Amino acid sequence: MGINVESRDERGKPIEWLDGNLDEVVGLLFSQSSVWFDHIDQWGDTTYNPSQCREFVRELRRVLDSVDVSRSQRITLENLLRLASTVASTSHRYLVFVGD
Secondary structure, rough: OOOOEEEEEEEOOOEOOOOOOHHHHHHHHOOOOOOHHOOOOOOOOEEEOOOHHHHHHHHHHHHHHHHHOOOOHHHHHHHHHHHHHHHHHHOEEEEEEEEE
């Protein structure tokens, strides 16, 4: 799959990103019943604005609280949560999932 994630400014300039990719957790996210996870395009780019990120963060917290995950998956999900939370609380910032 090869999905990476980064935050970008309003001009599309990357500000922060997760090292590596989300391959180890993307299947887990897709298996959850959430419109926010279902809309992540595995082969293209998916962009969430701060308002959408607030909902994404809520769903991601639900997954972290209710789904059994490995230690490495938890670390990846917590890093994604941190990045998404920053976007959710910052004007002119976007969370972008970059597919293959």
